[in-house]
Amino acid sequence: MSNSIVTYCKLHKIPILLALLSLGFYYTFAYHLNRTDFIKLISLFGALFFLCYKLIQFEKWNFKFLLAVGLLFRLLFLFVEPNLSQDYFRFIWDGELVRNFINPYLDVPNTLITKKDLIIPNADVLYHGMGELSAKHFSNYPPLNQFIFGLCSYLGGQSILGTLIAMRSIIIISDVGIIYFGRKLLKNLNLSPHLIFWYYLNPLIIIELTGNLHFEGVMLCFFVVSMYLLSVKKWIFAAVIYALSISVKLIPLMFLPLFLKHLGIKKSLLFYSVVAVTSLVLVAPFITTGFVENYSETVGLWFSNFEFNAGFYNIIKEIATRFDAKPWELIKTYGNAVPYTVILFVILITFLRKNQNLSVLISSMLWILTAYYLLATIVHPWYIVFLVFLTIFTNYRFSIVWSLMVILSYYAYSQTDFKEHLGILSVEYIFVYGFLISELFSHHGQKLLFRKK
Template identity: 65%
Template sequence: MASRISSYWNLHKFSILMVLASLLFYTSFAYDLVRTDFIKLISLFFALFFLCFKLIQFEKWNFNFLLISGILFRLIFLLVEPNLSQDFYRFIWDGELVLSGINPYLQTPDAIMENGEILLANSQELYNGMGSLSARHFSNYPPLNQLLFAFSAFLGGKSIMGSLIVMRSIIILADIGIYYFGKKLLRHLNRSPHLIFWYFLNPLVIIELTGNLHFEGVMLFFFIWGLCFLSLNKWLFAAIAFACSISVKLVPIMFLPLFITYYGFKKSIKFYIVLGLIILIGVSPFYASEFISNYTDTIGLWFSNFEFNASIYNIIKQIAIKFDVKPWELIKTYGKIVPYLMIGFVLLLTFLRDNKNLSVLISSMFWVLILYYFLSPTVHPWYIIFLVGLSVFTDYRFPLAWSLVIILSYSAYENPEFKENLGFLFIEYFTVFGFMVYEIIKLKGQKLLIRKN
């Protein structure tokens, strides 16, 4: 036994030391960091990203080693409150509402607290913690997400920390599921299965999902599971999985037109019917006459009222200001245009690309997501985790670079006014666009060489 341990140490000592260093850095990130300390935040993040890169480089075929390392990194965050996001307060609030039989889509936290008739566990602490922006709006989280919040609140036993532990456990299990099904999908696509570690060990994924309790990973789990069913020609199970993904986060709904050319018209109708029925079943417990208007109005705010870490929108905004256009007028107009641009782009990819091949279908989804984030006026760091996960099934790696430089957006929290630093935004998007153009040119050149040969 001792000789085996000694032999393993000699073979993997640098990797083991990197894992130990990563554990220390994640511990510091989880327990000894406030988001206003921007220098410490980016120093830890860049160090963790470097160690992630070296671990995959050294141990990319040692799957068990990297899997266990990724799980250990996540477990560091298990018993601590998120320090970069306060969204978890709203998650628990919504979960407590559902447990109490109250529809979270019909009353805002402000209205509930003013009325004073509804008693929730830890209501004052949750209300204060979520902040005024969240408190004055209806919930924007889809039905399956609400059920997960309620499940976490139930098992949490009226304890905020208990609810956090349950939510983290769900998110960690979802990431393990992404690892499992991601490997299967990569093999089906004739890609190296080790590529899944660019998601599983990515510091942005670990910090924003397990650390800050965002549910993009749960959405991605159902989505990749659905892609696996597509690869096995099991359209019924694929429809159910995609419906669950949409019921956690709405983003995958943009991809639905692409299935017209993947399945053909007749079969895609069956696919849409099953998917729609599953979504309707999830919505039915929350349905009321005001549900649709409240929910759509809340979702619309993300396009017409809020702005953070935007690329194209910021360029248009800076030009518009030169012509004395008011920013609050611009974002409302911009928010009305973006959905039409997205619909047009999706339809172009639907009817001008041969999406019958699964690799091409995933590529089309990838570019839809790219345009969506480039056009969006709000791009929080955890939003692009879906893009990071999808990128490992394509030839493009610039989303990985984005997952590194997007941490610069946290510079906005360095000052009490939450003012964005345009210099950091320029560095972020110059890196992303530059790397993207480089990869497009490089891959086109490679395809030309293959055709000539």
Template identity: 60%
Template sequence: MLVKILSYYRLHKIPILLLVASLLFYYTFAYYLDRTDFPKLITLAAALFFLCYKLIQFEKWNFKLLLTAGILFRFVFLFVTPMLSQDFHRFIWDGELVLQGINPYLQTPNTIIEEGTILIENAAQMYASMGEISAKNFSNYPPLNQLLFALAALFSGKSAIGGIVTMRLIIILADIGIVYFGRKLLLKLNLSSHLIFWYFLNPLVIIELTGNLHFEGVMLFFFIWSMYLISLKKYILAAPILAFSIAVKLVPLIFLPLFLRHLGFKKAIQFYTIIGITILALLLPFYSSEFINNYATTIGLWFSNFEFNASIYNIIKKIAEFNGNKNWETIRAFGKISPYITITVVLLFSFLKSNKTVTSLFTSMLWVLTIYYFISTTVHPWYIISLVILSLFTRFRYAILWSAAVFLSYWAYSNPDFTEHLGILTIEYTLILGYILYEILRLNKQKLLFSKNKTVN
């Protein structure tokens, strides 16, 4: 046994050293990083991305080693309180309400604390820690996400760390599921199966999902599972799975019109009907006359009240400031326009692109979501994770660069008033836009050369 271990070490010495170095950096990130220490944060992130690149470069066909590495990196965070996000307090809060049979969409934490009629374990601590914005608004998390929060609350043992560990295990299992179905889908599309590790070993994915407890990974697990079933032409089975994805995070809703030309009108209607029925069934336990208004109001706030790491919006805001407009006027005006721009973009990609193949469908999804983020007023780092997984099934790789560059946005946390540095955001978006342009030109050149060779032959 020892001989085998030593032999394996000699064969994989450098990758094992890279793995150990990554573990040390993740440990430092998890236990010894204050989010206000931007130089340390960005240095750790840069080092982890370099190590991720080298690990995949050396061992891209060593499935067991890379899978083990990704699991080990995630388990570093298992018992630590998230450092870069306070959202988990609201997750546990909502879960406690669901466990008590109370609808989390009907009362804000502010109201519950003021009235004092509902008993929640460690209520004062969670309320103080979740942040003012979360405390004064209704829950905006879809129904399946609420059930996962309730599961975390059930197994929490009445302690915050119990809920944190439960949510982490759910997220880790979802990521392993993404590797399973993602590799199958890549092989089905005649793509290199090792590409899935650009998701599984990506430091943004590990830090923001397992570390900071965002549920994009659970959403993407159901989404990739559904897309795999679609690649097998099992549309009826794929529909409820896609509905589960939407019921964790609403992001996949934006992709639904793209399936119309892929499936054809008749199959698409069946597909949409099953999705609609599944979502309604999941919503039914939470439905009340006030639910729709409360939920719509909360979702509307993301378009008209919040801003973080925006690109086009920041340019418009600066122009508006030069003309004497106030920030709140600009964001509200932009918030009213941006949903219509998004709808227009989705319709253009739905009806002007064929979307016949699964690869072309993924490409349309990638561009739709990219454009949506470019016109959004709020682009949190974990939003980019959806672009990363989509890009793996296309010929574009700019999302991987963006997943590294987006760490620059955390400069805002290095000052007490969370003011953003437009110079730093300019660097982030210049890198991304420059690489997008490079990839478009490169792919167009390849198509042109292919066409010439085909004509000659």
């Protein structure tokens, strides 16, 4: 046994060295990094991205090795609080409400914290930790996500760290599910199964999901299972799982029109019905007076009130300010126009592309989500996770470049007033747009809207 281990280490000494070096960098990232230290942040991230590339290059056919390495990277974060995001305080707050059978959509934390009979453990810590912006708004997390928060709060007892461990465990299990079903889906689409490692080992995915506790990975786990079921023609079960994905994060909602062509009118209507019924079952426990108004109001704020790491919007804003446009009016006008623009694009992609083919369907999803994020006023780093996943099923790689460059947006957190630097954001988007345009030209034979089967 020992001889085989020695032989294995000799044969794979460079990848093992790269993995150990990555473990050291991830440890530093998790335990010795403050998000205000921008230079250290981007240096570590850049180094990890390079090591990720080399690991895939050396061991892309060694599934067990890369699976184990990716798991070790994630487990390093298990016992530490996130250092790049404070969203987890709100996750735990909502989870405590859910496990005590209190509807998290009906009262904002600013109101609840004043109640003497509030039964949330560590209420003051959670309230102050989530920040003023979160505390004054209703929860915007979909119902299944709320149930997960509640489950994790129950498993964590009254310990914040215990709840974080439960959340991380679910996110890590979801990533293992993604690599399992992602490989199967790649094989069914006649694509190389090793491509899934561009998701699994990508530093953005590891840091933003396992590290910072964002639940895009849980959404993607349901999403990839649904896509796999579609690939084996089990579209009824696929509809149920797709609804679960929507109930974790709403993003997959915008892809629903694409199934009209993929399944045909009769099957698609049944598909939509199953998605709707499953979604209603999940949301039913929360439906009460004020739920729809509060939830829609909170979701609407993301279109018309906030901005962060925006691409096209910043260009428009720079031009508009030269004509004395008022920023608070501009973002409302622009934000209200974005959903209609995206809907129009979805309609075009739905009817002008050959979405009967599952590969084309997935690439259509990629273009819709890309258009949305390029137009959006808010593009947090973890938003790019879905793009990274979708791109591995296509011939395009621009979102992998974006997953590297998006770390530049964290510059704002190194400033006391959280002010963005347009020059730094310009570097990010020059690379993204440049790589995207170059890929479009290099794939000129595969037309965006009229791709052949």
